[in-house]
Amino acid sequence: MAIGIFDSGVGGLTVYKTISEHFPELDMHYLGDTARVPYGSRSQETVINYSLQCAGFLVDNFDIDTIIVACNTASSYAIDHIRKKFKVNVIGVVEPGSYSALQVTENNKIGVIGTRATVRSGSYVKALKAIRSDVEITQTACPLFVPIVEEMLVDTDIADMVVRHYLDNMMTTGADTLILGCTHYPLLKNVIAKFYPDIKIVDSSEAIIDCINELKLNVNQHSKREIYLTDESPAFETLKNILAGGITAKKAVLKP
């Protein structure tokens, strides 16, 4: 048995990388829907439709027991639909990230950043409040973060200016913890930490490790690693050495 991971594109490779490092012998099949990325600006109906197709590809083609939805937008909108349709474990990024944030906050004030769709869905607000109802939450959509990462502009003045554009206001709310609610954002962690050194940054991909441990899966497999994309992707070529050990991607065709 193995794990299937999907994301709207290549951002979920930050999750893939974290899991790879923690469980080096685990078998993993990654799918990036690069023919239709990004999901973050699409409607709920469209995100659910695309996400079910991605999950279907993983279940139909590989002997997996667990799907990891390594995309905050898909986790926000589609996870219940995936759980209902497929008889495997389904782990998203929203709940693990919310648990982690509540463990580390000391003043009960949490900031959440993500795509427009993730913020609009209110999924982190719901997940956080379900665990601790009196938590204070501020959300900000940061739509320029993904292109900054995919264009390798992380170490430029542009990234500095864009980070401050989105986060300066949020930091005045007194939040001591910041959830990176998009799988691309861990690559901006150092820029965020440079300007706001006191904030505790929560990266959901690390929180997923605990979920995998709780499932008590057999993680001693054959270190099989495959990456499938629905279209060629310049962003993948840019990021594959950093996040995927330079692996070559295969073409995936999804059923409508």
Place this chain on the structure above:
Amino acid sequence: MAIGIFDSGVGGLTVYKTISEHFPELDMHYLGDTARVPYGSRSQETVINYSLQCAGFLVDNFDIDTIIVACNTASSYAIDHIRKKFKVNVIGVVEPGSYSALQVTENNKIGVIGTRATVRSGSYVKALKAIRSDVEITQTACPLFVPIVEEMLVDTDIADMVVRHYLDNMMTTGADTLILGCTHYPLLKNVIAKFYPDIKIVDSSEAIIDCINELKLNVNQHSKREIYLTDESPAFETLKNILAGGITAKKAVLKP
């Protein structure tokens, strides 16, 4: 008879707006494939496939005699395929823009900016060289321009910095003319002109007016204007008042 216009998203509304202003009585049906935008980072095969579906939607649903491909990426990759499949006039943005640029350049040095896919396709280079073989061309992909426009950051320091990031180098080549090879870019025209006041800026949407005139279409129709989108679009809500007279979009479902 009427005109059908399509684009990968909402950038083609700059073309829609220019045509609307020149031919106020023309009937026009606009389709934006907002469920799969952007095309600019996708492969040739995928762009052709999506473009044929868009053209098919316009031909199947409306009594049109002309399709305007208001997307540089689709014009670069798919226009011959659309011409072969559908028996209507097909106007892209690459050839009209190239003609205009060659009319205005005085030193025969032209810069072209666009998405990664448009630049990679070399379509402007081919079109320009086909008309004047000794023209000198420099191309630069500017992937951050589209999100800057869609996030309404045009009047910020971020836009200034990003414009200079992409264009400072190109301007050292001595080009006196710059083709805006992406339909979003006209909204950055003022920022570009601020930093490079001597460059002649070519906006393909204006060049299309001459093509429509040459076809000698009946442009005195009923001023019917419709906008269809394949998904809800925050970018459309942001830009509709500037580019589409505040019109409400309808939902389009494309055949695979």
